[in-house]
Amino acid sequence: xxxxxxxxxxxxxxxxxxxxxxxxxxxxxxxxxxxxxxxxxxxxxxxxxxxxxxxxxxxxxxxxxxxxxxxxxxxxxxxxxxxxxxxxxxxxxxxxxxxxxxxxxxxxxxxxxxxxxxxxxxxxxxxxxxxxxxxxxxxxxxxxxxxxxxxxxxxxxxxxxxxxxxxxxxxxxxxxxxxxxxxxxxxxxxxxxxxxxxxxxxxxxxxxxxxxxxxxxxxxxxxxxxxxxxxxxxxxxxxxxxxxxxxxxxxxxxxxxxxxxxxxxxxxxxxxxxxxxxxxxxxxxxxxxxxxxxxxxxxxxxxxxxxxxxxxxxx
Amino acid sequence: xxxxxxxxxxxxxxxxxxxxxxxxxxxxxxxxxxxxxxxxxxxxxxxxxxxxxxxxxxxxxxxxxxxxxxxxxxxxxxxxxxxxxxxxxxxxxxxxxxxxxxxxxxxxxxxxxxxxxxxxxxxxxxxxxxxxxxxxxxxxxxxxxxxxxxxxxxxxxxxxxxxxxxxxxxxxxxxxxxxxxxxxxxxxxxxxxxxxxxxxxxxxxxxxxxxxxxxxxxxxxxxxxxxxxxxxxxxxxxxxxxxxxxxxxxxxxxxxxxxxxxxxxxxxxxxxxxxxxxxxxxxxxxxxxxxxxxxxxxxxxxxxxxxxxxxxxxxxxxxxxxxxxxxxxxxxxxxxxxxxxxxxxxxxxxxxxxxxxxxxxxxxxxxxxxxxxxxxxxxxxxxxxxxxxxxxxxxxxxxxxxxxxxxxxxxxxxxxxxxxxxxxxxxxxxxxxxxxxxxxxxxxxxxxxxxxxxxxxxxxxxxxxxxx
Ligand code: HEM
Ligand code: HEM
Numbered sequence: 061x062x063x064x065x066x067x068x069x070x071x072x073x074x075x076x077x078x079x080x081x082x083x084x085x086x087x088x089x090x091x092x093x094x095x096x097x098x099x100x101x102x103x104x105x106x107x108x109x110x111x112x113x114x115x116x117x118x119x120x121x122x123x124x125x126x127x128x129x130x131x132x133x134x135x136x137x138x139x140x141x142x143x144x145x146x147x148x149x150x151x152x153x154x155x156x157x158x159x160x161x162x163x164x165x166x167x168x169x170x171x172x173x174x175x176x177x178x179x180x181x182x183x184x185x186x187x188x189x190x191x192x193x194x195x196x197x198x199x200x201x202x203x204x205x206x207x208x209x210x211x212x213x214x215x216x217x218x219x220x221x222x223x224x225x226x227x228x229x230x231x232x233x234x235x236x237x238x239x240x241x242x243x244x245x246x247x248x249x250x251x252x253x254x255x256x257x258x259x260x261x262x263x264x265x266x267x268x269x270x271x272x273x274x275x276x277x278x279x280x281x282x283x284x285x286x287x288x289x290x291x292x293x294x295x296x297x298x299x300x301x302x303x304x305x306x307x308x309x310x311x312x313x314x315x316x317x318x319x320x321x322x323x324x325x326x327x328x329x330x331x332x333x334x335x336x337x338x339x340x341x342x343x344x345x346x347x348x349x350x351x352x353x354x355x356x357x358x359x360x361x362x363x364x365x366x367x368x369x370x371x372x373x374x375x
Numbered sequence: 376x377x378x379x380x381x382x383x384x385x386x387x388x389x390x391x392x393x394x395x396x397x398x399x400x401x402x403x404x405x406x407x408x409x410x411x412x413x414x415x416x417x418x419x420x421x422x423x424x425x426x427x428x429x430x431x432x433x434x435x436x437x438x439x440x441x442x443x444x445x446x447x448x449x450x451x452x453x454x455x456x457x458x459x460x461x462x463x464x465x466x467x468x469x470x471x472x473x474x475x476x477x478x479x480x481x482x483x484x485x486x487x488x489x490x491x492x493x494x495x496x497x498x499x500x501x502x503x504x505x506x507x508x509x510x511x512x513x514x515x516x517x518x519x520x521x522x523x524x525x526x527x528x529x530x531x532x533x534x535x536x537x538x539x540x541x542x543x544x545x546x547x548x549x550x551x552x553x554x555x556x557x558x559x560x561x562x563x564x565x566x567x568x569x570x571x572x573x574x575x576x577x578x579x580x581x582x583x584x585x586x587x588x589x590x591x592x593x594x595x596x597x598x599x600x601x602x603x604x605x606x607x608x609x610x611x612x613x614x615x616x617x618x619x620x621x622x623x624x625x626x627x628x629x630x631x632x633x634x635x636x637x638x639x640x641x642x643x644x645x646x647x648x649x650x651x652x653x654x655x656x657x658x659x660x661x662x663x664x665x666x667x668x669x670x671x672x673x674x675x676x677x678x679x680x681x682x683x684x685x686x687x688x689x690x691x692x693x694x695x696x697x698x699x700x701x702x703x704x705x706x707x708x709x710x711x712x713x714x715x716x717x718x719x720x721x722x723x724x725x726x727x728x729x730x731x732x733x734x735x736x737x738x739x740x741x742x743x744x745x746x747x748x749x750x751x752x753x754x755x756x757x758x759x760x761x762x763x764x765x766x767x768x769x770x771x772x773x774x775x776x777x778x779x780x781x782x783x784x785x786x787x788x789x790x791x792x793x794x795x796x797x798x799x800x801x802x803x804x805x806x807x808x809x810x811x812x813x814x815x816x817x818x819x820x821x822x823x824x825x826x827x828x829x830x831x832x833x834x835x836x837x838x839x840x841x842x843x
Contacts, residue, residue, distance in 0.1 A: 078621045083625070086577065094638070160567045248711060270568045280716060314792055
């Protein structure tokens with residue numbers, strides 16, 4: 061073999077230098093900065109309700125919302141049954157993988173890591189038994205994650221029972237559907253630092269993303285930013301109509317219909333007749349009907365329930 | 376073609392893998408632009424085919440993007456490498472068999488990847504949407520074999536020096552593999568938060584900057600001198616182009632995230648480096664246009680030259696636009712609007728596609744030793760692409776400016792959606808023209824393979840008169 065790369069030795073070295081130098085500046089140096097960012101309470105909340113991963117992962121390869129935690133509001137102590145201040149808890153049932161902050165506490169930043177390990181006892185949380193977490197703070201307003209299973213003896217089962225279905229939010233599964241259905245091709249999750257304050261709310265801070273995967277900021281905005289949509293519009297009914305067919309509430313919308321996320325049956329277990337609904341809706345748009353057909357109430361284990369939970373969690 | 380998968384390397388006619396890659400690329404081009412037109416119709420008429428998960432916009436958009444980037448653009452690149460690299464080294468391709476397998480595995484992997492994306496199995500990271508097992512497949516079974524073939528052919532060349540095009544090919548295939556592996560680290564090791572967001576755009580930016588841009592340019596460095604018969608205007612400028620791509624284009628990834636809370640120094644740095652990308656851009660455009668000296672008649676008369684020079688000319692507004700849209704002063708206005716979509720298509724459907732189309736036209740005619748079946752169809756294809764693309768670009772740019780105005784004056788969002796509607800329809804019409812043009816191209820190329828006039832040995836396709 062006639063290897064006459066020799067005269068290109070210098071070239072190859074310079075090439076390695078240039079590419080290596082570029083990667084040092086654009087990857088290594090920023091990684092120090094980004095790694096030193098401490099998680100805010102927003103980031104802790106977000107990663108605890110979203111769980112380990114809301115894109116593709118082996119725990120949920122088809123993005124069907126498998127092995128996701130839930131966020132619940134409890135008003136009684138799950139262990140003793142006594143009334144208490146309404147508290148948000150994050151329930152990881154057996155097998156639901158923990159988020160980045162629990163698996164790699166370094167992710168939380170120095171102070172939160174120390175508090176989470178020493179006061180919150182997160183290292184004792186076990187994937188095999190499941191766990192219940194809280195975002196707690198000490199008297200200096202330093203936030204940390206608390207493993208309530210260890211500190212207060214709350215088991216996932218008791219906690220879910222104490223909350224009841226209406227106080228449980230499947231936002232983690234909902235975020236998974238948000239990724240799967242490509243909502244982020246139209247909606248961003250990043251109010252811009254320059255001019256979005258008034259309508260879409262405050263842009264996020266440096267530490268608001270620790271542990272979130274994927275961040276799904278979105279780069280093409282064809283629709284309102286959704287990072288704080290829950291504080292603009294908290295109506296479940298509106299969301300329900302809007303997802304079934306956006307043109308019911310907003311005639312000029314270009315958002316696709318997500319009626320298929322209702323699944324085969326409605327809340328009462330009655331089969332949903334989509335063909336009939338669409339035919340009636342077409343009559344309505346042609347002016348042959350005065351009112352559009354009724355939107356079926358979704359079943360509590362339908363995908364749309366989780367998606368709406370997610371949208372309303374985005375405060 | 377498939378019969379060669381199991382043949383001995385010596386028994387495979389030279390150029391087979393280029394033909395295989397070339398026709399695959401055209402087919403993906405037809406599919407990809409068809410999907411694009413379908414998506415565009417949904418943004419114009421949201422109730423066109425509705426209520427089914429698998430035809431919803433959110434499931435189809437990324438399939439379009441990946442079909443055109445990894446099917447059309449990248450396979451056209453591979454096709455070009457399969458015939459240009461040996462031609463410039465005055466030798467044969469190192470292994471036709473590897474090339475055939477490469478094209479086969481490419482089609483298999485891409486079909487699989489697009490299917491899983493379509494089903495919604497996505498990492499949720501723009502441009503690196505493929506789940507990690509597909510990313511590994513792309514790096515190991517698509518990019519690596521291509522690289523090996525290119526590197527080995529260059530090492531075994533029978534010329535003293537290495538021509539500019541081959542430098543670019545060798546470096547870009549290497550950089551593609553690095554970008555794939557490093558850019559997908561968040562998926563392999565579950566990196567989260569801003570690290571994930573930043574690496575997503577590091578990947579996206581570098582796939583564009585270290586793969587698509589340099590390889591497209593490298594192709595033009597071959598086609599223009601080859602067809603016009605003029606030597607490249609300046610090898611020095613070629614070197615300047617090469618080094619400035621590696622140094623400047625690999626750094627401004629953060630300019631895609633100007634409004635995200637990344638470290639401020641990183642954004643400022645990216646913004647400055649982004650303007651410096653004008654160095655390779657100007658080097659490239661001036662080098663090609665100066666090479667055309669004395670042969671400008673071919674811009675009108677010759678299809679390949681017309682494609683290449685048009686692509687080159689489009690690189691001027693593209694890079695001007697790029698350089699200024701990423702400064703903080705401008706970016707806040709147009710970020711996230713249709714303006715960027717227009718820029719993206721000016722880059723990929725304008726600049727890069729036109730250069731690759733020329734290479735595929737030239738390459739297929741040369742290797743099959745058959746003159747293009749119909750010049751008329753070729754011309755129609757050119758004008759359908761150019762007019763269709765221009766309609767697309769103008770309408771999306773206007774839509775983007777409307778969105779930008781709506782954004783800063785805080786107009787209720789729905790009014791922006793209403794105002795954009797006519798431009799969405801225009802984009803759909805423009806895009807559909809591109810799609811129809813491509814269908815004609817596929818037909819034309821197929822007929823060329825079967826019925827094109829035979830080209831005598833030692834002749835270039837354009838030296839023969841057209842019969843149709
Ligand atoms: C001087 C040269 C260039 C500069 C400075 C530049 C800059 C930029 C910037 C800042 C963006 C993001 C804008 C935003 O989202 O706010 C962008 C988007 C894009 N650029 Fe360029 N660009 C240049 C040339 C090119 C070239 C040569 C290509 C490809 C061949 C290209 C392809 C793209 C694509 C595909 C996008 C869309 C990314 C997305 O999905 O958001 N650009 N460019
Ligand atoms: C080879 C040709 C093409 C290439 C390489 C290409 C590439 C791309 C890329 C990179 C994007 C993402 C843009 C971004 O995120 O900023 C995109 C989006 C899109 N493309 Fe294409 N495209 C091509 C042809 C077409 C055609 C012919 C149409 C037909 C109308 C089309 C319609 C679309 C649509 C509707 C989107 C979605 C834009 C959005 O989300 O706002 N594309 N394409």
